[in-house]
Amino acid sequence: MRIVVVGGGAAGASAASRAKKLNPNAEVILIEKTKMITHGPCGIPYLVEGLVKSKEDLITYSPEEFERDRGIKVRINTQAIDIDSDKKTITLARLGGGSQEKIQWDKIIIATGAIPQIPNIPGKELKGVITVRHPAEADILKEEIDKANRVVIIGGGYIGIEMAEAIRTLGKEVIIIEKLDSLLSNAIDKDMSKIVEDELARRGVEVRKKTTLLEIVGKDRVQGVLTDGGEVKADAVIIATGIRPNRSLAEQAGVKLGKTGAIETNEYMETNVEGIYAAGDVAEKFHKVKKDKVWIPLAPSANKEGQVAGANAARGRTIFFPGIVGTSITKFYDLYIGSVGLLAKEAELYGYKPIEKTIKARTSAHYHPQGRTVYVKLIADEPSRKIIGAQVLGYSESVAGYIDVASVVIDKGMTIEELYFSDLGYMPATAPVWHPLIVAARVLSGGTL
Amino acid sequence: MRIVVVGGGAAGASAASRAKKLNPNAEVILIEKTKMITHGPCGIPYLVEGLVKSKEDLITYSPEEFERDRGIKVRINTQAIDIDSDKKTITLARLGGGSQEKIQWDKIIIATGAIPQIPNIPGKELKGVITVRHPAEADILKEEIDKANRVVIIGGGYIGIEMAEAIRTLGKEVIIIEKLDSLLSNAIDKDMSKIVEDELARRGVEVRKKTTLLEIVGKDRVQGVLTDGGEVKADAVIIATGIRPNRSLAEQAGVKLGKTGAIETNEYMETNVEGIYAAGDVAEKFHKVKKDKVWIPLAPSANKEGQVAGANAARGRTIFFPGIVGTSITKFYDLYIGSVGLLAKEAELYGYKPIEKTIKARTSAHYHPQGRTVYVKLIADEPSRKIIGAQVLGYSESVAGYIDVASVVIDKGMTIEELYFSDLGYMPATAPVWHPLIVAARVLSGGTL
Numbered sequence: 001m002r003i004v005v006v007g008g009g010a011a012g013a014s015a016a017s018r019a020k021k022l023n024p025n026a027e028v029i030l031i032e033k034t035k036m037i038t039h040g041p042c043g044i045p046y047l048v049e050g051l052v053k054s055k056e057d058l059i060t061y062s063p064e065e066f067e068r069d070r071g072i073k074v075r076i077n078t079q080a081i082d083i084d085s086d087k088k089t090i091t092l093a094r095l096g097g098g099s100q101e102k103i104q105w106d107k108i109i110i111a112t113g114a115i116p117q118i119p120n121i122p123g124k125e126l127k128g129v130i131t132v133r134h135p136a137e138a139d140i141l142k143e144e145i146d147k148a149n150r151v152v153i154i155g156g157g158y159i160g161i162e163m164a165e166a167i168r169t170l171g172k173e174v175i176i177i178e179k180l181d182s183l184l185s186n187a188i189d190k191d192m193s194k195i196v197e198d199e200l201a202r203r204g205v206e207v208r209k210k211t212t213l214l215e216i217v218g219k220d221r222v223q224g225v226l227t228d229g230g231e232v233k234a235d236a237v238i239i240a241t242g243i244r245p246n247r248s249l250a251e252q253a254g255v256k257l258g259k260t261g262a263i264e265t266n267e268y269m270e271t272n273v274e275g276i277y278a279a280g281d282v283a284e285k286f287h288k289v290k291k292d293k294v295w296i297p298l299a300p301s302a303n304k305e306g307q308v309a310g311a312n313a314a315r316g317r318t319i320f321f322p323g324i325v326g327t328s329i330t331k332f333y334d335l336y337i338g339s340v341g342l343l344a345k346e347a348e349l350y351g352y353k354p355i356e357k358t359i360k361a362r363t364s365a366h367y368h369p370q371g372r373t374v375y376v377k378l379i380a381d382e383p384s385r386k387i388i389g390a391q392v393l394g395y396s397e398s399v400a401g402y403i404d405v406a407s408v409v410i411d412k413g414m415t416i417e418e419l420y421f422s423d424l425g426y427m428p429a430t431a432p433v434w435h436p437l438i439v440a441a442r443v444l445s446g447g448t449l
Numbered sequence: 450m451r452i453v454v455v456g457g458g459a460a461g462a463s464a465a466s467r468a469k470k471l472n473p474n475a476e477v478i479l480i481e482k483t484k485m486i487t488h489g490p491c492g493i494p495y496l497v498e499g500l501v502k503s504k505e506d507l508i509t510y511s512p513e514e515f516e517r518d519r520g521i522k523v524r525i526n527t528q529a530i531d532i533d534s535d536k537k538t539i540t541l542a543r544l545g546g547g548s549q550e551k552i553q554w555d556k557i558i559i560a561t562g563a564i565p566q567i568p569n570i571p572g573k574e575l576k577g578v579i580t581v582r583h584p585a586e587a588d589i590l591k592e593e594i595d596k597a598n599r600v601v602i603i604g605g606g607y608i609g610i611e612m613a614e615a616i617r618t619l620g621k622e623v624i625i626i627e628k629l630d631s632l633l634s635n636a637i638d639k640d641m642s643k644i645v646e647d648e649l650a651r652r653g654v655e656v657r658k659k660t661t662l663l664e665i666v667g668k669d670r671v672q673g674v675l676t677d678g679g680e681v682k683a684d685a686v687i688i689a690t691g692i693r694p695n696r697s698l699a700e701q702a703g704v705k706l707g708k709t710g711a712i713e714t715n716e717y718m719e720t721n722v723e724g725i726y727a728a729g730d731v732a733e734k735f736h737k738v739k740k741d742k743v744w745i746p747l748a749p750s751a752n753k754e755g756q757v758a759g760a761n762a763a764r765g766r767t768i769f770f771p772g773i774v775g776t777s778i779t780k781f782y783d784l785y786i787g788s789v790g791l792l793a794k795e796a797e798l799y800g801y802k803p804i805e806k807t808i809k810a811r812t813s814a815h816y817h818p819q820g821r822t823v824y825v826k827l828i829a830d831e832p833s834r835k836i837i838g839a840q841v842l843g844y845s846e847s848v849a850g851y852i853d854v855a856s857v858v859i860d861k862g863m864t865i866e867e868l869y870f871s872d873l874g875y876m877p878a879t880a881p882v883w884h885p886l887i888v889a890a891r892v893l894s895g896g897t898l
Contacts, residue, residue, distance in 0.1 A: 040814060042814070255838045329876045331876065338874060370846070397879055400850055408874050414861070448768075
């Protein structure tokens, strides 16, 4: 049996590994169009900032290690350009020339990831206009930023915020242009965005909200941007307006896309075409709270979906991916920002009757110096009392733990009362005796606790 | 209606507050034998170390604030010496003399906490032999330690370990005497104890395991201890061999004790005597994994039990305390030690068929400098696949978050597979893309994941 995996990122590498492990007799071929596999795009801001020294540090395994240790055939610098679903063939082209090759497959796993979504405006091809996506291109990105003094970031989402920290740390001027009225609008409500905006201001990052990019200005090299709020000068412009599924190969193969625009799969990661699976950022996921398909491209689910696709491709339906609850976390300097489940603003769209409360607390006992400020927002469905959303912002790494707890709470459909009575740990250095999540549950209960 | 609460610690103060809040017409009297209420004994090691400057910092509210802001009558320096369950009276004695007073009650909440358990050996009354329990006595404790150069700690449990850090930080010699073969034996298995022992050694704390204290030696003032392994010199000796429920008042009142030796209550925190409730360290708790009553005296459950007792005393059965899963956390310098559920060594006693795995991981992506080493041990019941225990040790505050996640996982009876597929958050600074808890679940699955 031959299993071809297209894409060497999180999902593809996991899929290939799992397939080979479960079916050592299968020939597993991993196709990657850059020269890197198991690459971590989430680490690019750290590379720009200089916390990570080399883009090679962002990979987990080299292609050689993958071949040698796992027995997987790895073809780097190779693009999959055509899948024939009936004849079960795939056409591969080596980058930089050479003839194409057509090979047979028994199973194919599409893990082609996502690509930056670039607004179709004048000037987007100017030198100094950059996107943040693949570690293989991170050197160019860093070079551009290193020589700039003033950087405009288009988009106040995760990538925009993380790049703002990296570039500000390098001592450069940073201006974020955001078309909406709040930042990180996929992850936090407007009230919580204020906390992020205050911190950006405190760190010297200028934010222009409700501002739409019209044009990138310059001759050959970028000189600034034109927005509906006027012109902003810049030596470099980062386009961080989002990403979209890299689905052209799937479309060409006749693989069905879902309403989100990403590949539709069932819980076994099977697509509508027999023998073709999809995993990772190119595929949509089932959201357990929304009870609907969503497109939330993040590494942890990509890895697990890859694993599920690889296992099922190798052995038939043996395992399924139950879905996500939309956990995400980022940081700006020491402000950690976590989110899970539904936002307050979207809860009604999914048929819930939301109630919400936000509390301000401390991450340690009041007398312990390790404590930092933390804000916890909980959203529940009033009739069922179930917690359906949480947003946690605070000046401590422990925000990650809070959001992970909330993730499990929401995943298991726990009520306000069940969260209140959960047995979260206490010691003066790591939590107040009333854990902030428990205080938030109590406040949200409206007096029953 | 008059509600009398005996004991001004976590449980008692919560009970009094909740009762008054829900029934503002009730007269609520809080009896406390020291001069402090809402005191936090968990902070005493920080006071000794000097991280916390004054014992007054360890309290949340002063008696005056409690009276003024909450309308509760607070009687400090007052001891409850007798409860008549039939006549519904309680006899109070003001410390330092004065006549006794007998008052009527409609409901009484016993929240008398716990007291140190001191082995009955020669020399225990010598000067320089101290216990760690009540913030009101913390000054004496600190004074004794400040003037000592070499301190022996009897008992390698939580208090022993936390005091070892505090005293070592002050630059003094510390020797821990532990009668068992491992440390923190209520919280971690022997294999995990090794990690703690290595850290103690690295920080210059001497540990003598399998060593039994026979006698405390000295004339008037302590000069050392005699053990079955020989004599150890010391200027001060801390007895940290455990605590026991402070139950004499309850016993005298005819309140039934459970098999653990603490007060038996139902989930409404009612005792066998009508009108008498118990909450906090003096009461036993239902352990959801052991499916049995246990005595695990910790502040978070004390607070909640107080709240439940207070609510029910004020309004009748309105709310119940569902029990605990045994979450606990401590630290020694930057080694954080968390535990929840069952230990591997005790799982069979409670009818489980345990399987266990321990992994070593990092708290961040491999390339992020914020990462620290963490060890995760998971214990599951093989037939049901449910996670029944977790121990997490690591050089990062984020251990607290891991153990809180495990607490909810165990509380909700999640299986290995459900934990594996849970949507824990990822960003390079706060977690590897495969969260250590998820890696541990995968390893524990034995190849199904």
